[in-house]
Amino acid sequence: xxxxxxxxxxxxxxxxxxxxCRYFFGYPITPQNEIPEYMSRELGKVGGVFVQxxxxxxxxxxxxxxxxxxxxxxxxxxxPGIALKQEGISYIAGAELPCVIVxxxxxxxxxxxxxxxxxxxxxxxxxGGNGDYRMIVLAPADVQELVDLVIExxxxxxxxxxxxxxxxxxxxxxxxxxxxxxxxxxxxxxxxDWATVGTGxxxxxxxxxxxxxxxxxxENHNIKLQAKFAKIRENEKRVxxxxxxxxxxVLTAYGTTSRIAKTAISKLEKEGYKVGLIRPxxxxxxxxxxxxxxxxxxxxxxxxxxxxxxxIDDVRLSLNGKLPTYFYGRTGxxxxxxxxxxxxxxxILGGDK
Amino acid sequence: MAIVFEKTxxxxxxxxxxxxxxxxxxxxxxxxxxxxxxxxxENAIGVAPVGCSVLAYDYFNCDMHQAAHGRAPxxxxxxxxxxxxxxxxxxxxxxxxxxxxxxxxxxxxxxxEKFSTIFVNNAIYGMTGGQMAPTTLIGQKATTxxxxxxxxxxxxxxxxxxxxxxxxxxxxxxxxxxNTPANIRKAKKAxxxxxxxxxxxxxxGIVEVLSTCPTNWGITPVEAxxxxxxxxxxxxxxxNFRKPGEVE
Numbered sequence: 136x137x138x139x140x141x142x143x144x145x146x147x148x149x150x151x152x153x154x155x156c157r158y159f160f161g162y163p164i165t166p167q168n169e170i171p172e173y174m175s176r177e178l179g180k181v182g183g184v185f186v187q188x189x190x191x192x193x194x195x196x197x198x199x200x201x202x203x204x205x206x207x208x209x210x211x212x213x214x215p216g217i218a219l220k221q222e223g224i225s226y227i228a229g230a231e232l233p234c235v236i237v238x239x240x241x242x243x244x245x246x247x248x249x250x251x252x253x254x255x256x257x258x259x260x261x262x263g264g265n266g267d268y269r270m271i272v273l274a275p276a277d278v279q280e281l282v283d284l285v286i287e288x289x290x291x292x293x294x295x296x297x298x299x300x301x302x303x304x305x306x307x308x309x310x311x312x313x314x315x316x317x318x319x320x321x322x323x324x325x326x327x328d329w330a331t332v333g334t335g336x337x338x339x340x341x342x343x344x345x346x347x348x349x350x351x352x353x354e355n356h357n358i359k360l361q362a363k364f365a366k367i368r369e370n371e372k373r374v375x376x377x378x379x380x381x382x383x384x385v386l387t388a389y390g391t392t393s394r395i396a397k398t399a400i401s402k403l404e405k406e407g408y409k410v411g412l413i414r415p416x417x418x419x420x421x422x423x424x425x426x427x428x429x430x431x432x433x434x435x436x437x438x439x440x441x442x443x444x445x446x447i448d449d450v451r452l453s454l455n456g457k458l459p460t461y462f463y464g465r466t467g468x469x470x471x472x473x474x475x476x477x478x479x480x481x482x483i484l485g486g487d488k
Numbered sequence: 489m490a491i492v493f494e495k496t497x498x499x500x501x502x503x504x505x506x507x508x509x510x511x512x513x514x515x516x517x518x519x520x521x522x523x524x525x526x527x528x529x530e531n532a533i534g535v536a537p538v539g540c541s542v543l544a545y546d547y548f549n550c551d552m553h554q555a556a557h558g559r560a561p562x563x564x565x566x567x568x569x570x571x572x573x574x575x576x577x578x579x580x581x582x583x584x585x586x587x588x589x590x591x592x593x594x595x596x597x598x599x600x601e602k603f604s605t606i607f608v609n610n611a612i613y614g615m616t617g618g619q620m621a622p623t624t625l626i627g628q629k630a631t632t633x634x635x636x637x638x639x640x641x642x643x644x645x646x647x648x649x650x651x652x653x654x655x656x657x658x659x660x661x662x663x664x665x666x667n668t669p670a671n672i673r674k675a676k677k678a679x680x681x682x683x684x685x686x687x688x689x690x691x692x693g694i695v696e697v698l699s700t701c702p703t704n705w706g707i708t709p710v711e712a713x714x715x716x717x718x719x720x721x722x723x724x725x726x727x728n729f730r731k732p733g734e735v736e
Contacts, residue, residue, distance in 0.1 A: 158570060184569045188562065189595035196559035196592070200566025203553050204533070208566070226556050331551035331567065333531035333574050340500075342545045344554040 138313040143278045143303065146314050147237055148173030150285035151209050153316045156235070157183035158208040160197035162190055162216060165249045166305035167239035170211040191216040195223030195236075202232035203343035205330030207289055211237035213305070214255050215246060218263065224298055225264025228360075229345030233292035235285065237301045239308035242468040250468025251305035251391060256445035259302050260419045267357055269364045271299045271371060272418040274389040278312035280416075286318055293324045295367055302418060304441065306391040306470065367420055374422035375414040379429045382411030383488070384480055387426075387450055388439040389415050392471065396439055399476035407488045410480065418446070423453035434484060435459035439476060442466060496520045498529050500549045509702040509709025511666045512540060512608065516547055518672070519579065519606055522679045523550065526687065528575035533567050535560040537589075539581035540614040548579075558589020561596035564603045575686065576603040582623040583613045586648050590622075593652070593694075600657030600691040604682050607648065607694055610701040611720060618704030622646040625719055630704075645723060649696045653729035660685040660693030661730040665721060667700070667713045678728070690732045698724055 141149065147170050151159070159178055161171035175185045188194035194210050201208040212220060217238045227234060240255045242248035257263075259272045271291050275281035281303060288299040331341050347353035375393075377400070379385050386396045393414040400410045411433070413425045429436065435458050438447040444462050451460055463479045465471045498520025506512045523529040532550035536542055538557035545552035555563040560578035568576040585593050585607050593605065612630055613619040620630035620637055623645050627636040637645075653661040660682045664675035675697055682693035698720050700712035707715060 158566070160566065186565065186569060186599075188565075189591050189598075193559070193562040193565075193592055193595065196556060196562035197566035197569075199555070199559075200535070200553060200563035201570045202566075203563075204567045204570040206570040208570075222556055223559070230554075331533045331553060332571060333533060333551055334529075336530040340545075340549060341551045342554070343552070344545060346542065346554055 138315045140311055140313050141278060142169060142309065142311045143281055144169035144239065144308040145173045146278050146282050147211065147285055147301070148177060150282040150316060151235065151289070152177060152181060152183070153318050154207065154286040154289040156207040156209050156289060157181065158201045158206045159183070160186050160188050160194040160201070160208070160210050162188050162194050162212065164213045164216040166241060166308050167211050167213045167237065169308070170237060191219035192222060195220040195227070198234050199223050199227050199230070199232060202227060202234045203230065203331055205327045205332060209235045209237065211239070213239045213241045214243050214252070217255060217258065221264035224270070225262070225266055225268060226345050227298045228262070228264070228268035228270055229266065230343050231296040232298070232343065233296055235288045235292055235299050235301065237285070237303065240302065240304040242466065248468040249305065251441060251470060252466065252468055253304060253390065253392065253441040254445070254466070255302065256418065256440070256442060259300050260421070260449070268360060269367070269419050270297055271295070271367060272302050273299065273373070274302045274416060274418050275307060276390055276393045276414065278307065278310065279314045281307055282314050282316060286316070290322060290324065291371065295363060297363070297367070302390070304391050371417055372420045372422040372424070373416035374425045375412070375416060376425055376428070377412040378409070379411035379413060379425070381409055382430055382433055383409045384434050384484060385411040385413060385429050385436045386439060386476070387413040387415070387436055389418060389446060392439045392441055395471055395473055396476060398473040399480070402473055402477050403480055408480065408484070415446070421449045421453065423449070426450065426453035429458065433458060435461055437461040437463060437479060437483060439471060440464045441470060496524055498524045498549055499547055502546045504547055505543060506540065507703040509700060509712055510540070511699040514666045514672060515606065515608055515697050515699065516544070518676045518679050519577070520548060522676065522683055523575065525680065526683055528683070528687065531573070532575040532577065533571065535564045535567070535578040537578070537580040537584040539584045541579055541581060541608065542615065544579050558584050558587070559592055560584070561589065561592040561601070561605065565596055565599070565601050568601060568603045572602070575683070578603065578605045580605060580607055581614065582607070582609045582611065583621045586622045586646050593648070594655065597652050597655045597658040597692045597694070600659070602686055602689055602691060604686045605694040606679070607696040608699045609696055609724065610699040611645070612701050612704050614701050614704055625723060647724060649694070649729050652694055657692050658694060658730060659691035659732050662728040663696040663698065663724060663726050665698035665716060665726055667698070667716045685732055
């Protein structure tokens with residue numbers, strides 16, 4: 136298949152349609168507007184439905200209705216809008232419905248800014264809504280990976296009956312790169328025999344619900360959900376590792392910042408430094424084992440984020456005190472430069488190569 | 489022996505949790521009978537709200553969703569857009585529809601979503617124990633209006649049917665009550681008419697049903713029927729506000 140040059144946000148829409156998504160419910164917010172715009176233009180051509188909801192709250196509840204009715208469905212937003220969707224995401228997780236949610240992160244807190252940021256890591260990986268739930272969170276670093284993860288995200292959502300979040304940022308949403316769309320044909324997915332389609336008089340009613348008034352019942356439901364999350368942790372970790380066995384220092388970053396880290400690494404290598412990289416692709420489940428493989432003689436692990444330090448909590452939990460941890464972050468829509476990272480590494484290593 | 493009356497197949501056999509004298513049971517039956525009479529029960533998908541009727545998903549004998557507080561019209565939008573040929577309805581109370589879900593109901597009507605809403609107005613938050621609703625009458629006591637609803641600080645009760653009737657997409661809007669056998673018969677007729685509007689693909693329809701809450705009003709079921717007639721109906725006039733054909 137030939138590659139086409141596409142903007143990240145439009146590629147999200149094209150990937151969703153390639154994956155068989157025919158329903159999109161959204162609300163405008165910068166920097167992800169090209170996603171609903173693309174869907175409003177393209178979904179009708181393939182027999183799908185686009186609805187511009189009255190709010191993010193309504194949009195995610197439309198997703199809940201459509202997902203419960205058995206459809207492949209997506210919504211997208213950016214940080215403050217994703218915050219509004221948390222109610223619906225919790226219900227979707229509780230009722231075990233599949234859907235894909237795209238968050239093209241921008242600066243925060245509050246109305247924040249419209250420039251790229253990574254301040255929604257906690258919101259995404261800890262479950263921003265109420266109750267004990269997790270969802271699969273995938274963090275692409277380029278437009279091709281964005282496309283691949285959106286397509287895969289729909290399958291993961293169906294397999295585990297869970298919301299899947301694609302956690303990008305304004306940079307990935309706005310940049311243009313060549314992409315191709317690869318869909319796996321005939322992938323076996325579970326039947327949606329739980330969906331509301333009308334009983335047809337042939338079975339008992341299906342009910343989409345997250346309410347369990349008896350404490351024993353709700354605890355059992357939670358135990359079942361936790362077993363599912365454990366299975367997700369067992370099977371769905373995704374990570375890119377580079378030179379972690381021989382490194383003096385290992386950088387770790389996801390999404391946009393991982394690309395800047397890579398540029399910093401090639402600069403440092405030219406100067407004779409031995410620098411490794413761990414790039415989590417799945418943020419939940421977090422690829423903690425990768426950190427156990429780091430060379431024991433390394434001086435430490437430097438986490439780089441466009442936040443004040445959120446993923447670093449998972450890095451520390453993964454290292455469990457094995458190595459010192461360092462942090463470099465920019466916030467508010469400021470993007471770290473490779474030189475800033477190079478300088479930070481030199482500061483940590485104190486001139487040792 | 490000839491059967492002259494039987495329980496509708498539109499309801500399950502599960503005993504309801506409603507308080508004695510509550511009219512949810514009557515309204516459930518009317519909705520269920522209407523679905524059976526129109527032959528849509530087997531392809532119906534309903535949406536239950538948060539509030540006293542949260543467990544409606546256990547009582548209606550059709551596929552159901554339970555929705556977040558006030559969001560039933562958004563959930564129903566998602567369902568109906570996926571299954572345009574199924575019969576889709578929401579069943580909501582006044583706290584759910586007129587307060588927290590005001591945006592969702594207004595915009596479902598505004599888009600002309602082709603589903604039907606049963607709006608049960610008992611002028612109070614029942615499930616949470618009798619707090620003031622936007623529909624609580626002036627002077628009516630509630631646990632968050634212990635001295636009676638005060639217009640100066642809480643405004644006047646909101647009339648949702650009149651409000652929705654100003655929206656072109658709402659092609660059927662009628663207010664009924666279930667306090668007398670005659671009114672119950674009129675309510676059934678309105679529900680049937682509202683559902684037909686959906687089946688004919690004409691747009692959004694809503695029936696507001698004035699209902700009682702003896703428990704939280706603090707009076708007997710019989711007194712509650714009288715209170716509804718003497719206090720609610722004068723403020724919330726019964727009748728049709730919109731029918732197909734009247735919409736330009």
